Amino acid sequence: MIEATGLRKVYGEKTAVDGVSFTVQPGKVTGFLGPNGAGKSTTMRMIMGLDRPTAGHVTVNGLPYAKHKAPLHQVGALLDAKAVHTSRSAYNHLRAMAATHGIPKKRIDEVIDMTGLSAVAKKKAGGFSLGMGQRLGIANALLGDPQTLILDEPVNGLDPEGVQWVRNLARYLAREGKTVFISSHLMSEMAQTADHLIVIGRGRIIADTTVDALIESQTRKRTLVRTPDTSRLGVLLAGEGVRVDQNEPETLEVSGIDPRRIAELALEHRVLIYELTPLTSSLEEAYFQLTRDEVEYHSHLESGTGAPGNRGGPAAPGAPGNPALSAPAATMEGTRR
Amino acid sequence: MRTATVSRKAAASSAAGHGVNFLRVLDSEFIKFRTLMSTKILLACTALVMVGFAALSAWGTGQFADAAAQDPEAAAAMAAQGGDLAITVPTSGIAFAQLILGSLGVLLMSSEFTTGMARSTFAAVPRRTQPFLAKLAVVAVASFILTAVSTYIAGLVSLPILDSFDLKLDLGSQQSIKLLIVNSIYVAAVAAIGMSLGSLLRNSAGGIMSLVGLFFVAPIAFQLIPGEFFEEARKYLPGNTINPLTAVEHVPDTLEAWQAALVLGAWVVVPVVLAMFVLKKRDV
Numbered sequence: 001m002i003e004a005t006g007l008r009k010v011y012g013e014k015t016a017v018d019g020v021s022f023t024v025q026p027g028k029v030t031g032f033l034g035p036n037g038a039g040k041s042t043t044m045r046m047i048m049g050l051d052r053p054t055a056g057h058v059t060v061n062g063l064p065y066a067k068h069k070a071p072l073h074q075v076g077a078l079l080d081a082k083a084v085h086t087s088r089s090a091y092n093h094l095r096a097m098a099a100t101h102g103i104p105k106k107r108i109d110e111v112i113d114m115t116g117l118s119a120v121a122k123k124k125a126g127g128f129s130l131g132m133g134q135r136l137g138i139a140n141a142l143l144g145d146p147q148t149l150i151l152d153e154p155v156n157g158l159d160p161e162g163v164q165w166v167r168n169l170a171r172y173l174a175r176e177g178k179t180v181f182i183s184s185h186l187m188s189e190m191a192q193t194a195d196h197l198i199v200i201g202r203g204r205i206i207a208d209t210t211v212d213a214l215i216e217s218q219t220r221k222r223t224l225v226r227t228p229d230t231s232r233l234g235v236l237l238a239g240e241g242v243r244v245d246q247n248e249p250e251t252l253e254v255s256g257i258d259p260r261r262i263a264e265l266a267l268e269h270r271v272l273i274y275e276l277t278p279l280t281s282s283l284e285e286a287y288f289q290l291t292r293d294e295v296e297y298h299s300h301l302e303s304g305t306g307a308p309g310n311r312g313g314p315a316a317p318g319a320p321g322n323p324a325l326s327a328p329a330a331t332m333e334g335t336r337r
Numbered sequence: 338m339r340t341a342t343v344s345r346k347a348a349a350s351s352a353a354g355h356g357v358n359f360l361r362v363l364d365s366e367f368i369k370f371r372t373l374m375s376t377k378i379l380l381a382c383t384a385l386v387m388v389g390f391a392a393l394s395a396w397g398t399g400q401f402a403d404a405a406a407q408d409p410e411a412a413a414a415m416a417a418q419g420g421d422l423a424i425t426v427p428t429s430g431i432a433f434a435q436l437i438l439g440s441l442g443v444l445l446m447s448s449e450f451t452t453g454m455a456r457s458t459f460a461a462v463p464r465r466t467q468p469f470l471a472k473l474a475v476v477a478v479a480s481f482i483l484t485a486v487s488t489y490i491a492g493l494v495s496l497p498i499l500d501s502f503d504l505k506l507d508l509g510s511q512q513s514i515k516l517l518i519v520n521s522i523y524v525a526a527v528a529a530i531g532m533s534l535g536s537l538l539r540n541s542a543g544g545i546m547s548l549v550g551l552f553f554v555a556p557i558a559f560q561l562i563p564g565e566f567f568e569e570a571r572k573y574l575p576g577n578t579i580n581p582l583t584a585v586e587h588v589p590d591t592l593e594a595w596q597a598a599l600v601l602g603a604w605v606v607v608p609v610v611l612a613m614f615v616l617k618k619r620d621v
Contacts, residue, residue: 085369
């Protein structure tokens with residue numbers, strides 16, 4: 001259980017975290033999602049007592065981190081894949097960490113085995129690939145078999161097998177009743193791992209909800225309609241809160257009105273419809289929608305012709321001309337907390 | 338899935354009731370100290386330099402003594418030195434030992450910050466003064482032991498060389514033992530100052546440069562700058578406390594031994610306390 005109240009961190013002129021309050025519950029995987037520079041890592045460092053909050057406070061399992069008698073048994077953290085002396089071997093690093101809590105050697109071997117580091121455990125950590133560094137960081141976090149696990153971007157640099165492993169590990173630990181708090185800037189990753197999401201942008205919490213509820217709140221239901229007479233149907237559907245887009249011939253994307261009502265209107269006015277498909281937004285789209293105004297570092301390409309894969313831009317990958325993305329900002333404001 | 342091993346361990350490790358205490362932190366810092374190749378190399382270099390310089394110095398002293406036997410001018414110079422030239426032979430490499438071990442002190446702390454290790458260290462032990470004091474103890478004790486042992490070995494190596502020039506050196510004499518212990522304490526103090534600088538600056542190059550500046554540049558600079566203030570202040574530099582501390586008799590225009598001890602103590606305590614204060618306050 002992690003409880004943050006009014007947590008704020010100011011570095012000189014820049015406010016990295018701007019008074020965030022949230023609770024991370026045990027028994028669940030909680031995703032901490034936000035664009036680069038949103039304040040995720042700073043928040044996690046404050047939880048771990050490494051950075052002193054400018055204001056507010058945060059407790060882990062009921063106590064400020066530094067007040068715990070055996071912090072490694074309370075919280076395991078992967079804050080930085082390279083929080084390791086580059087010239088020391090992985091095994092010796094874990095040995096030094098374990099020594100502070102009198103953790104037996106057997107446990108070191110266990111976490112090495114668990115994270116698949118056996119082959120490189122005696123090698124210098126400085127020579128590790130990003131993925132191996134992450135595994136060592138996770139091994140370090142698991143060392144004390146902590147009640148709460150904090151992982152900052154754990155899947156960065158991992159191969160697909162490693163990504164799958166982190167996902168399973170997080171879910172497994174949550175099922176065991178542990179608190180699992182994972183940050184990521186990738187919504188797709190969180191969609192597959194997290195039960196609960198805390199979305200942060202420019203140091204503020206912009207959503208604190210379940211994955212399903214986030215999609216629900218951030219997307220307007222759309223319906224794909226295929227008809228030979230798009231112009232006539234378009235006029236018929238046009239009205240209060242209804243948005244109609246045409247991207248292909250004989251195809252309309254309609255939002256703000258449910259499929260049944262579209263069908264009724266078409267029947268009433270004898271317009272042929274040969275496809276009527278409800279479209280649901282992906283979590284990724286919901287995330288773009290939510291963080292569009294909160295992205296700190298905008299890519300300059302986005303004003304162009306919609307470069308593929310451009311985060312935060314209007315042209316989201318896989319959703320060209322998605323009307324949900326151009327929804328008025330008012331709908332977003334309403335869901336912020 | 339390998340994750341199955343996680344929970345089986347859960348009961349065992351929480352039941353044992355492990356917690357942080359200073360002895361465990363000390364153990365951790367000692368593991369860190371001896372698992373770095375660079376540390377071992379620097380320690381080996383120090384021993385090598387101490388022994389090598391003593392051997393060279395023994396030979397040089399012998400040459401000087403030979404010359405003195407034929408040259409009344411040299412004999413006069415020898416007499417002015419108190420007559421016992423051989424006594425300082427084992428510790429003749431001390432200036433280099435203090436430089437290497439002082440740099441080691443800097444590196445052991447600054448590398449925590451430059452490599453990101455500090456985040457692991459202070460996450461495991463959030464009371465930051467504990468790892469600092471544990472590291473300080475490891476660095477100081479290791480420096481003391483290494484200097485003491487190298488000095489003794491250096492003495493043993495010098496004996497046959499001095500003997501060939503008919504010079505006598507008694508490694509068990511009171512002055513020999515005093516030189517060995519005081520020099521070893523002095524080197525431990527320099528390492529502690531280095532570690533504090535490494536902690537304050539969090540930068541290896543900056544820390545080592547500051548240390549060199551304090552021990553090698555400042556004494557020369559203070560000598561060159563005219564004015565009574567610098568002449569007086571020069572005596573209080575940490576590097577100038579070792580001569581009064583090891584002198585057989587008080588040399589005019591230097592500090593008394595007890596004054597030198599206090600000055601050196603202050604040079605250790607002030608940076609250490611300052612480093613601990615800053616370490617507690619600053620973000621890692």
